[in-house]
Amino acid sequence: MLVVMRHGATSGQIGDVVRAIEDMGYRARPMPGAQRTTVGLVGNDGRVQESRLVGLDGVLRIIHVSQPYKQVSREWCPEDTVVELDNGVKIGGEDVVIMAGPCSVESREQILECAHRVGAAGATVLRGGAFKPRTSPYSFQGLGEEGLRLLARAREETGLAIVTEALDTDSMGLVAEYADIIQIGARSMQNYSLLRAAGRAGKPVLLKRGMAATIKELLLAAEYIVAEGEPRVMLCERGVRNFDTHARNLFDLTAVVTIQELSHLPIVADPSHGTGARAKVGPMSRAAVAAGADALILEVHPDPASAASDGQQSLNLDQFDALMVELHAVAGAIGRRIARAVVSAHG
Numbered sequence: 497m498l499v500v501m502r503h504g505a506t507s508g509q510i511g512d513v514v515r516a517i518e519d520m521g522y523r524a525r526p527m528p529g530a531q532r533t534t535v536g537l538v539g540n541d542g543r544v545q546e547s548r549l550v551g552l553d554g555v556l557r558i559i560h561v562s563q564p565y566k567q568v569s570r571e572w573c574p575e576d577t578v579v580e581l582d583n584g585v586k587i588g589g590e591d592v593v594i595m596a597g598p599c600s601v602e603s604r605e606q607i608l609e610c611a612h613r614v615g616a617a618g619a620t621v622l623r624g625g626a627f628k629p630r631t632s633p634y635s636f637q638g639l640g641e642e643g644l645r646l647l648a649r650a651r652e653e654t655g656l657a658i659v660t661e662a663l664d665t666d667s668m669g670l671v672a673e674y675a676d677i678i679q680i681g682a683r684s685m686q687n688y689s690l691l692r693a694a695g696r697a698g699k700p701v702l703l704k705r706g707m708a709a710t711i712k713e714l715l716l717a718a719e720y721i722v723a724e725g726e727p728r729v730m731l732c733e734r735g736v737r738n739f740d741t742h743a744r745n746l747f748d749l750t751a752v753v754t755i756q757e758l759s760h761l762p763i764v765a766d767p768s769h770g771t772g773a774r775a776k777v778g779p780m781s782r783a784a785v786a787a788g789a790d791a792l793i794l795e796v797h798p799d800p801a802s803a804a805s806d807g808q809q810s811l812n813l814d815q816f817d818a819l820m821v822e823l824h825a826v827a828g829a830i831g832r833r834i835a836r837a838v839v840s841a842h843g
């Protein structure tokens with residue numbers, strides 16, 4: 497439920513609404529907007545005494561949010577959420593953000609070379625897994641904390657923000673110490689205790705769509721994070737299971753548009769996992785920007801043939817350079833730009 501305040505409502509009137517909501521045993525989320533403030537009532541169990549709210553000074557009207565996902569819905573917040581990172585990069589605003597890097601952090605040389613090159617080409621966020629969710633228990637599982645330290649080193653040298661996955665609640669605190677964005681992987685999308693932990697970790701979260709999850713399930717998973725008090729959530733389309741075997745996954749570009757209709761959260765597209773094949777990554781990256789994605793997350797490796805994971809879908813550094821040139825043109829064609837680094841790269 498949303499309590500919409502009149503234009504020009506005073507902070508005292510807003511405070512009275514917050515107190516009335518809390519007196520009834522619910523949580524209140526005041527949200528200042530460009531036109532007017534709304535106060536969200538969190539935890540509505542259907543027994544809210546509306547009459548206590550409508551009569552208060554400064555209240556314009558009450559809106560009932562019809563979707564089961566409340567706080568992440570467009571109904572709750574018509575304005576786009578813009579997630580701002582420590583390096584000044586904004587995701588969900590006018591500019592399209594490029595996140596790039598290897599599937600896994602493998603060595604100091606690999607991650608530093610990759611970071612410098614993708615940064616020079618215009619990426620503003622470095623991806624790289626230190627804890628890897630592998631289908632086989634015998635595959636490379638990641639460097640763990642050593643991988644996180646290498647990512648931090650790359651950030652120091654380049655100014656790039658870091659996105660890296662948290663696999664379990666045990667390592668959430670550690671990942672949150674190093675990451676600028678905590679990634680929740682497709683295999684973990686409905687791990688509700690992990691989602692709750694991510695919502696309490698104090699960092700923005702990139703939530704990937706489960707490989708057989710509906711958009712509604714993705715939005716409800718995001719609601720778990722926001723309900724814990726973390727509003728900086730980005731949704732990621734990374735392809736879903738498919739009956740056809742020509743691609744690893746079915747990259748659902750419609751999800752980009754649908755999510756923008758249903759939610760105010762930024763939408764990130766992952767054409768690397770979405771297609772699973774290097775040759776398909778460029779065309780689908782261009783298509784995702786054209787469709788309106790707020791960011792791309794791309795797997796890039798200095799030597800894809802030797803990659804410890806996902807080499808078959810990783811671009812090499814030269815291919816990434818070439819793709820960036822094309823993405824500038826596509827963004828320009830729809831009146832957007834590729835986000836530039838705000839803090840100049842050092843080192």
Ligand code: PEP
Pocket residue numbers: 599625629680681682683704734769
């Ligand atoms: C990854 O980003 O490398 C990854 C494992 O992604 P997903 O969870 O989408 O499979």
Ligand code: MN
Pocket residue numbers: 599600769795805806
């Ligand atoms: Mn990968």
